[in-house]
Amino acid sequence: MKAAIYRWGHFNAAHRLYNPKWSEEKNKEVFGICTNPNYHGHNYEVVVKVIGEVDPETGFVINLFDLKNLIEKEIEDRFDHKNLNLDCPEFRELLPTAENVCYVIWTLLRNKLDEKYHILVRLYETQRNFVEYPAE
């Protein structure tokens, strides 16, 4: 019997969209106000979906305390109250768009979770736009 369990986390961070290979004009044209050189920020909300067999002894797909702790340690402690461009080596070479932040979070969790689990990450940049990786 397979089920999916979801757990929320959140972090508040600054970021800026800027492609160093492009001119200022091209950056403004593509990224608009999101390329403001002094950064802007978001309350990011992250939802982690874990699919697996329900263990008949515990009734759990995964122990939620463990999943909560993993999200705190791997995601919230890493990104909360940070500047994604300046403070986070994950985005040295990678634009911190919602798509890429979501992918990085998925990778960080994928490395720590048993491969018997299938996982998906949804990241809210605002209540009105959000992304998922992988796409399903």
Next chain:
Amino acid sequence: MKAAIYRWGHFNAAHRLYNPKWSEEKNKEVFGICTNPNYHGHNYEVVVKVIGEVDPETGFVINLFDLKNLIEKEIEDRFDHKNLNLDCPEFRELLPTAENVCYVIWTLLRNKLDEKYHILVRLYETQRNFVEYPAE
């Protein structure tokens, strides 16, 4: 690397469920208070999901400014503060149920978005009932 991006829009509209092939009694039996001849209304919330490759130059599946503008022009400007039955030719022959409104929105966006994208539309009629097209 494929990801999904979601964007919200909304519009406030009046509608009525009424099948002209049926008697008044049959309409009342099937549609209940939703067939009230003077219409009622909703704050419709629409969520558009777009799946595609993440462009390594921009970090985007699709530029959110473009998606936001498309939703405004194709959906919000068309349906906001309208009577779906009387003001919108899309529902001349089609009952404006949540299912059909969702399908019409999907068709309008499908016609305008590059076919490399896979799209799905979720439509909230109220916070307690909503629909998706296509079904997945």
Next chain:
Amino acid sequence: MKAAIYRWGHFNAAHRLYNPKWSEEKNKEVFGICTNPNYHGHNYEVVVKVIGEVDPETGFVINLFDLKNLIEKEIEDRFDHKNLNLDCPEFRELLPTAENVCYVIWTLLRNKLDEKYHILVRLYETQRNFVEYPAE
């Protein structure tokens, strides 16, 4: 010991803003898209606040079952799936703006609730605009 208790209700209705003493032009200028002759609609959310002494026998300001039933009978049954302009005599002579709908709801409840209670009504026309009567 005085406390306040709040209870939510909701109804879906159509309405239109139109002042018959004015020209079409003036109505469009003041009410914009809200004056569309074929109506539009909303999911109205109503929050009723009741202030009173906490009864030491029950621990209640007011029995919530009674308050819930009152809101259903006086507000939801009256306005749900209705056209406020055409179906509701309360708005024959009164523009169904959020302010006036809120005032009408307050009056309907005030007439039915013991005068030992102080009451306030908040009405959400959308999640982004709402009103209260009386103003405090």
Next chain:
Amino acid sequence: MKAAIYRWGHFNAAHRLYNPKWSEEKNKEVFGICTNPNYHGHNYEVVVKVIGEVDPETGFVINLFDLKNLIEKEIEDRFDHKNLNLDCPEFRELLPTAENVCYVIWTLLRNKLDEKYHILVRLYETQRNFVEYPAE
């Protein structure tokens, strides 16, 4: 033309996680504060997804009044203001984890809905953790 329709329900219940085959210590280790012998509780929110063909006569996948009544009768009346461990025979032998409660709800609805429909149940134990059955 296939679409999905979703409908919310809710119930407030007490529960406790406790595996009688284990020692007290093991129960505390695995279930933490959720094993408190005097129970704790939740406002459970349930979302039922029904996939099917849109009937061209009604514009409906399923009549929402029927679905709402089914959720009320089969789920809300059964579990609202109950102690899942003590009052509900469904959990005599089954731990009332979110995964198992979700599975039980799915089974109850599956037995009552026409097999032409595909269904999925999402259950919120809190706003920050929720489950789905079946996993997709």
Next chain:
Amino acid sequence: MKAAIYRWGHFNAAHRLYNPKWSEEKNKEVFGICTNPNYHGHNYEVVVKVIGEVDPETGFVINLFDLKNLIEKEIEDRFDHKNLNLDCPEFRELLPTAENVCYVIWTLLRNKLDEKYHILVRLYETQRNFVEYPAE
């Protein structure tokens, strides 16, 4: 310059409404399903409002880390995953209605916060009913 700051907390608890001075019949008549002898439960959400002068050195009415810690220690640790009737001496003699739980929380915080602050507590028993103490 006076401002108000609000902070949320939450706890999941079981409770039951039962007045031992009354017959079973009277308890059922007044409290309905809330008097179920095996308890039911809620996800309680608590919002604490603190009014005070904004300190020009910090820009704070009160340091939010301190307020968060106070809510965790005095409220969440005390009530989370508890049975209010059986586990909490505060409700030995006091019915755990939303009104009374709110009053108890206010008292606990009032005893710990500097009297220069004015405080108010809002307690959500569900998203559809909530209380405030003191009443304003």
Next chain:
Amino acid sequence: MKAAIYRWGHFNAAHRLYNPKWSEEKNKEVFGICTNPNYHGHNYEVVVKVIGEVDPETGFVINLFDLKNLIEKEIEDRFDHKNLNLDCPEFRELLPTAENVCYVIWTLLRNKLDEKYHILVRLYETQRNFVEYPAE
């Protein structure tokens, strides 16, 4: 007849709490992770409350289109996708705490709204902490 009308706005901004009169240590002690030198950010949500007489001709306390435009022009255009510390002269000498940002917004709106209106501003820094000015 007086009523209150509320309207939401929002902006995404970066900020940092840092008092230049203090040592690094004192800043860390008081502001914790909020003093991170590279900034962090939030999705700020602002709710503006306007109290006034309901005009019998329009049924409005204030025309919502005007209030919406005022919030866009005075607040959203000024602060959206900005670094409050670096881009906004309002915070050259003033710490951008939630309390002070709320006060600045109130002042900006107070200067533009007719003095017959009483106004109050609520500012959400996150969904779990928010402030109001003036305190009531």
